[in-house]
Amino acid sequence: MNTLRKALSGSALGAIxxxxxxxxxxxxxxxxxxxxxxxxxxxxxxxxxVDRSDPNGPQTRFTVVNSSPVPTIAHxxxxxxxxxxxxxxxxxxxxxxxxxxDLRLLFTPGVLPQTSAAAFTAGPDSxxxxxxxxxxxxxxxxxxxxxxxVPGPMLTHLRLAHTGKASPxxxxxxxxxxxxxxxxxxxxTIDTVHACTSKFPSDSGYFNTGGTGIATDANxxxxxxxxxxxxxxxxxxxxxxAIEASxxxxxxxxxxxxTFYAGYVNATAIDNRESLGSSVWHARTLNVGFFDPxxxxxxxxxxxxxxxxxxxxxxxxxxxxxxTGIIAFDEQEHPTIYNPGPIYPNLTPPPIYPVPLLxxxxxxxxxxxxxxxxxxxxxNVGLAGMPGAIQGQxxxxxxxxxxxxxxxxxxxxxxxxxxxxxxxYPF
Numbered sequence: 001m002n003t004l005r006k007a008l009s010g011s012a013l014g015a016i017x018x019x020x021x022x023x024x025x026x027x028x029x030x031x032x033x034x035x036x037x038x039x040x041x042x043x044x045x046x047x048x049x050v051d052r053s054d055p056n057g058p059q060t061r062f063t064v065v066n067s068s069p070v071p072t073i074a075h076x077x078x079x080x081x082x083x084x085x086x087x088x089x090x091x092x093x094x095x096x097x098x099x100x101x102d103l104r105l106l107f108t109p110g111v112l113p114q115t116s117a118a119a120f121t122a123g124p125d126s127x128x129x130x131x132x133x134x135x136x137x138x139x140x141x142x143x144x145x146x147x148x149x150v151p152g153p154m155l156t157h158l159r160l161a162h163t164g165k166a167s168p169x170x171x172x173x174x175x176x177x178x179x180x181x182x183x184x185x186x187x188x189t190i191d192t193v194h195a196c197t198s199k200f201p202s203d204s205g206y207f208n209t210g211g212t213g214i215a216t217d218a219n220x221x222x223x224x225x226x227x228x229x230x231x232x233x234x235x236x237x238x239x240x241x242a243i244e245a246s247x248x249x250x251x252x253x254x255x256x257x258x259t260f261y262a263g264y265v266n267a268t269a270i271d272n273r274e275s276l277g278s279s280v281w282h283a284r285t286l287n288v289g290f291f292d293p294x295x296x297x298x299x300x301x302x303x304x305x306x307x308x309x310x311x312x313x314x315x316x317x318x319x320x321x322x323x324t325g326i327i328a329f330d331e332q333e334h335p336t337i338y339n340p341g342p343i344y345p346n347l348t349p350p351p352i353y354p355v356p357l358l359x360x361x362x363x364x365x366x367x368x369x370x371x372x373x374x375x376x377x378x379x380n381v382g383l384a385g386m387p388g389a390i391q392g393q394x395x396x397x398x399x400x401x402x403x404x405x406x407x408x409x410x411x412x413x414x415x416x417x418x419x420x421x422x423x424x425y426p427f
Contacts, residue, residue: 049185063098086158093115163185236409280379
């Protein structure tokens with residue numbers, strides 16, 4: 001328990017400021033299989049929300065930065081909070097350049113950034129911007145620059161799909177949880193690609209060994225995302241989750257490896273993306289002093305396999321997502337154990353399901369009775385439908401969102417327990 005004692009001691013404000021100081025720029029120490037902030041081939045925005053009915057409600061923006069002097073194409077895919085892809089678009093990002101995407105503008109009124117080789121002037125530290133022949137307009141692809149407005153039927157589809165309602169594009173089926181509001185929710189993946197495409201990462205041909213499919217293995221992207229909540233006068237920022245690629249590391253090239261897109265490539269490792277690592281997390285929560293009441297946890301969970309639209313009013317078999325264990329500690333290390341069973345893998349999940357979807361923001365109070373402390377969350381559960389090589393595993397990402405004095409905030413990664421081969425205490 002020494003590690004836990006250290007995590008619970010010291011100044012809360014000092015801890016947040018120290019952590020925030022590490023989140024601004026990529027580290028030079030890249031390591032495959034480690035959750036580190038480095039230029040990567042894939043970026044994950046673990047959860048977004050856009051309140052279309054309230055202009056002062058939450059909205060999400062993200063920025064993609066190209067760390068290389070060579071221009072690249074970043075392919076962004078929108079997924080619902082139940083793992084169904086809905087829409088993809090490409091961003092031309094010049095060398096040492098950046099692009100911001102405002103999701104409120106995407107959902108209302110349907111505006112995308114206008115990017116192309118001719119849209120920006122190359123700086124002195126970047127290569128010349130050259131057009132990509134695959135990015136010209138065709139009958140099925142709009143080309144660069146993308147339309148300044150998403151076509152009406154597609155915009156309607158996005159609004160319906162991301163609010164859990166029936167969409168004609170999906171044969172009047174649903175693809176997300178219905179929260180009974182007009183808030184669009186989901187998550188986003190952003191990949192470096194060789195060519196413009198309307199394909200999703202779950203489509204055949206998107207990946208091939210050594211980055212020879214549509215997607216590349218170029219580790220050049222990093223970025224941030226920001227949630228702006230004008231109604232509560234607060235803005236929260238976080239780095240995008242960096243997922244590196246390697247065509248030489250056994251962790252990302254060995255058939256059967258649990259790579260990031262393993263469920264979409266049948267665990268063949270042809271995506272070459274690193275795993276997110278352990279799904280056991282230590283989340284530090286605060287509700288003292290200047291901190292606003294109740295921290296939030298932002299939780300993304302690996303889909304595990306390709307998800308399709310479903311009949312509205314029904315629930316796909318892998319939902320609600322369960323947990324292997326949840327234990328909450330207060331500042332004096334008093335525990336509340338929601339599953340007192342044996343260590344992982346527990347046969348009986350906890351009696352509560354606070355993170356039932358693939359992307360969500362949940363209050364810490366949903367899994368802890370304490371104002372402040374640490375939540376130990378084991379999300380490593382087996383799923384029917386996953387490739388046989390990785391059944392019994394389920395990777396995830398957890399961020400802790402803190403707000404200070406109703407003015408500003410930060411969302412920082414929770415701490416992973418990396419050595420769980422024999423079970424992670426106290427599960």
